[in-house]
Amino acid sequence: MLAVAIIALGVSGISAAFAIWAAWSTAKQAKESAAQTAIQKQQTRIQRKQVATAEQQTRLQRQIARDSMQPYVWADLQPDMQRGSTVDLVVGNSGPTVAHNVKVSIDPPLPGNAQNSDKIASVQQQLADGLRSISPGRVIRWNVGPGHELMSEDAPQVRQIRIEGEGPSGPLPPLELQIDLNQLRQSKDAPDGSLHHVRSSIKDLTKAVDKIQNTIRKNQRDD
Numbered sequence: 538m539l540a541v542a543i544i545a546l547g548v549s550g551i552s553a554a555f556a557i558w559a560a561w562s563t564a565k566q567a568k569e570s571a572a573q574t575a576i577q578k579q580q581t582r583i584q585r586k587q588v589a590t591a592e593q594q595t596r597l598q599r600q601i602a603r604d605s606m607q608p609y610v611w612a613d614l615q616p617d618m619q620r621g622s623t624v625d626l627v628v629g630n631s632g633p634t635v636a637h638n639v640k641v642s643i644d645p646p647l648p649g650n651a652q653n654s655d656k657i658a659s660v661q662q663q664l665a666d667g668l669r670s671i672s673p674g675r676v677i678r679w680n681v682g683p684g685h686e687l688m689s690e691d692a693p694q695v696r697q698i699r700i701e702g703e704g705p706s707g708p709l710p711p712l713e714l715q716i717d718l719n720q721l722r723q724s725k726d727a728p729d730g731s732l733h734h735v736r737s738s739i740k741d742l743t744k745a746v747d748k749i750q751n752t753i754r755k756n757q758r759d760d
Contacts, residue, residue, distance in 0.1 A: 635670050
């Protein structure tokens with residue numbers, strides 16, 4: 538009976554040791570499985586971020602491509618370089634494609650004198666209603682009057698200009714800018730262009746010739 542008890546005790550010990558080993562092995566496998574699962578989740582998150590980044594880059598590239606094909610419409614008040622000290626309202630398209638339904642609003646409206654107030658009001662209303670189209674590189678000018686009348690006041694004369702329009706890829710982002718007419722006072726108002734300089738030279742030459750002729754006539758009378 539003692540031998541049987543010893544054998545039973547040995548078997549029981551072996552069974553206990555096997556059970557402990559099995560539990561440790563199971564725990565180790567569970568831990569390794571959990572670590573593997575965590576690694577897979579991390580890899581999944583990285584892959585998702587990579588996919589999201591790629592999608593964002595694709596959207597950005599498409600947006601850049603769309604923007605590069607949009608017109609760039611602008612407006613300004615500039616001294617007239619052909620007629621001297623007058624001011625032009627200028628609208629242009631510096632983009633690569635045609636701009637449609639271009640609207641330009643000026644607040645407060647530009648003033649006019651007794652001779653051109655109706656014309657200036659009509660131009661500003663036409664721009665507020667919208668120009669049908671402006672081709673790439675096109676610049677349109679409207680003379681809005683002598684500079685000395687527009688800039689007669691010493692106080693700032695700020696005009697808020699807002700430009701809207703449409704291009705091949707849809708509406709253009711509104712462009713807003715402020716222009717102070719009095720800041721144009723010290724700008725160049727002499728006409729540009731070779732023809733103007735030729736005309737000026739001819740006038741100076743004519744004056745010189747007239748002066749010489751008058752001197753010759755005077756000397757002849759004195760003789």
